[in-house]
Amino acid sequence: MSQHPSITFRLDPQSGLAPYRQIVDQVRQAVSSGLLEDGDQLPSVRDVVTQITINPNTVHRAYRELEHQGIVEGRAGLGTFVTARSHISTSAAEHASLEQALRDWVINARRTGLDEETISDLMRTALRQEGNVRS
Amino acid sequence: MIEETSVLEAVDLGKRYRRTWGLQDCTLTIPKGRVAALVGPNGSGKSTLLRMAAGLLEPSAGTLRVLGQSPSPGTDHLRERVGYLDQDRPLYKGFRVAEMLRFGELNNPTWNMDVAKDHLARLNIPLRSRVSNLSGGQQAQVALTLCLSKQPELLLLDEPASALDPVAREDLLRLLMRQVADSESSVVLSTHALSDVAAICDYVVVLAHTRVVLSDDTEYIVETHRIISIVDDRDLALPPGITVIHEQHNARGRSLLVRVELPFNDDRWRVDRPTLEEIVLAYLREGSPNRYGHNIDDIENGVR
Numbered sequence: 480m481s482q483h484p485s486i487t488f489r490l491d492p493q494s495g496l497a498p499y500r501q502i503v504d505q506v507r508q509a510v511s512s513g514l515l516e517d518g519d520q521l522p523s524v525r526d527v528v529t530q531i532t533i534n535p536n537t538v539h540r541a542y543r544e545l546e547h548q549g550i551v552e553g554r555a556g557l558g559t560f561v562t563a564r565s566h567i568s569t570s571a572a573e574h575a576s577l578e579q580a581l582r583d584w585v586i587n588a589r590r591t592g593l594d595e596e597t598i599s600d601l602m603r604t605a606l607r608q609e610g611n612v613r614s
Numbered sequence: 615m616i617e618e619t620s621v622l623e624a625v626d627l628g629k630r631y632r633r634t635w636g637l638q639d640c641t642l643t644i645p646k647g648r649v650a651a652l653v654g655p656n657g658s659g660k661s662t663l664l665r666m667a668a669g670l671l672e673p674s675a676g677t678l679r680v681l682g683q684s685p686s687p688g689t690d691h692l693r694e695r696v697g698y699l700d701q702d703r704p705l706y707k708g709f710r711v712a713e714m715l716r717f718g719e720l721n722n723p724t725w726n727m728d729v730a731k732d733h734l735a736r737l738n739i740p741l742r743s744r745v746s747n748l749s750g751g752q753q754a755q756v757a758l759t760l761c762l763s764k765q766p767e768l769l770l771l772d773e774p775a776s777a778l779d780p781v782a783r784e785d786l787l788r789l790l791m792r793q794v795a796d797s798e799s800s801v802v803l804s805t806h807a808l809s810d811v812a813a814i815c816d817y818v819v820v821l822a823h824t825r826v827v828l829s830d831d832t833e834y835i836v837e838t839h840r841i842i843s844i845v846d847d848r849d850l851a852l853p854p855g856i857t858v859i860h861e862q863h864n865a866r867g868r869s870l871l872v873r874v875e876l877p878f879n880d881d882r883w884r885v886d887r888p889t890l891e892e893i894v895l896a897y898l899r900e901g902s903p904n905r906y907g908h909n910i911d912d913i914e915n916g917v918r
Contacts, residue, residue: 492812493889497833528791532784534649534814535795604884 484522486515488531498533502541503548510550510561511574521551521559621646621681621768621800622667628675629662635824636662640676642829644802644817649794651811652804653894654821660804661701663821664770667802668698681768694724697766701773701804703757705745711756712741715763722764730763733789751782758786762793769793771803775810783807787814808891820894822901832890839893842870843884860896871896 486509490498509515522530524538542559545551552562588598620643627640637659644650652660665671666678669685669692678685685692705714711734719725734741737755745753758774774790775783791814793799805811811818811832818835820828828835839859842852845867852858855875862869871888888896 490813492809492891496887497836498813499833525792525795528795529788532787532791532810532813534816535791536647536649536816 484526484530485519486521488527488533490531490533499537499541499544502533502538503544506541506545507548507550515561517561519561520557521561523558619646620644621648622650622802623679624663624676625678626676627663627666627673627678629659629666629671630674637666637821638675638824640826642819642826644800644819646800647798648817649791649801649803649815650817650819651815652802652819652821653806653808653811654898657824658821659824660821661772662824664698664772664802664804668696668770669693670698694722694764695767696770697761697764697768698770699757699761699772699774701776703754705753705757705760707744707746709745710741711739711743711745711748714745714756714760715741718760718763724765726763726765729765729793730759733759733762733793737785737789749782751778751786754778754782755786755789758789762789762799765797765799767799769799769801769803771801773804773806776806783810790814808894811894812890818890818894820897820901822898825901827901828894828897835893836887836890838873838875839888840872840874841886841888841892842872843886844868844870859893860900 486506488502488505490501494501496504506515506521515521521542524535524542527533527538528535542551542553546553546559549562551559553559585598588601593601622642622644624640624642628638629636640659640663652663654660662671666673667680667685669680672686680692681695683692685696706717709717715727715730718730719727731741734756737752737759739748739752739756743752745756748756754774758771761769761771769790771790775786778786787810790801794801803815816832818828818830818832819826852872857873858870859873860871862871871892
């Protein structure tokens with residue numbers, strides 16, 4: 480195993496998201512952006528609690544959720560490993576095209592005269608509504 | 615023997631100091647394996663609850679069970695299973711750190727010297743230092759290390775990280791979390807730092823004016839509260855299952871911190887997710903009887 484952890488987590492207390500959800504999201508993002516690849520090992524729960532101030536139960540919980548989503552797998556006595564990036568719906572190409580579409584949208588919104596705050600407000604509202612529909 | 619699923623169980627627990635109550639009508643269950651936070655202002659009953667749980671104070675009313683036993687003063691059998699750290703962090707100032715460890719070893723059959731030395735090495739605290747020469751942060755770390763090295767099943771910590779600088783406080787909390795990861799100890803700690811609660815505590819008990827006003831799983835608390843912003847109150851008819859916890863008036867509207875039992879979505883209002891801090895503060899404000907003249911039970915029963 481290399482010296483550096485495969486991923487360094489951070490918690491944002493202002494996000495309003497449960498810490499376990501933040502860990503799950505950060506792993507998913509790292510996988511979809513290529514920061515984590517197939518076969519990469521996630522830091523052990525013990526290493527995570529040494530790295531950031533977090534409850535070990537929360538890390539266990541996040542890893543279990545990721546396992547459930549098929550993004551990582553626990554190998555007995557070895558640790559938790561990234562399994563298949565194909566499980567995250569966006570491939571690198573899809574990711575790039577979504578990013579481009581969003582960039583175009585932002586340029587459009589600015590042309591209409593919206594300021595940054597209004598734009599991010601719109602984005603938050605959209606995400607929130609989507610989140611409510613999901614739950 | 616039946617396996618215990620809770621580490622602390624209180625039913626109508628109360629403690630009276632001469633003429634005033636330190637804690638009243640306290641009914642709560644803290645599940646095993648959790649890191650539970652007691653939050654509330656000074657004098658709300660946090661230390662009283664911890665001291666009763668540690669067997670240092672006798673309850674005046676109700677019942678209390680800690681690890682399935684009654685922790686009355688004088689019962690020794692719980693002493694090995696429970697570690698209590700007072701907010702004054704008592705240490706023998708003239709002792710060297712190594713002497714404090716030896717003292718701990720002599721007094722605790724379950725003592726683990728490797729754990730003690732490992733923690734102190736990690737914190738760069740030399741064993742030969744005299745306690746009086748250590749900084750406040752280091753003294754707090756030594757006091758917690760002594761408590762952890764007993765390897766107790768339950769840690770009762772009264773403001774373990776108060777008055778520490780940010781780095782010392784992070785180190786202390788990580789030390790604690792490491793122990794939880796390694797030994798699966800349960801923790802009940804009191805604190806004023808709500809940001810610490812959000813990061814490390816998966817169970818929260820909010821106390822206001824000697825009463826428990828909220829007690830639940832952290833994630834459940836976060837999932838079941840929302841902030842509703844209403845521009846004006848013409849069409850305010852909240853759907854059933856929504857309880858208003860705290861209300862704030864603005865020039866042209868109000869924002870309500872509410873508890874929702876069911877997922878809900880309503881386009882008439884802007885709905886946001888509050889942070890744990892916002893939720894706890896809302897309960898603390900409403901739990902104070904001289905603010906609106908009612909307590910949280912009234913709100914929950916819909917009497918407003």
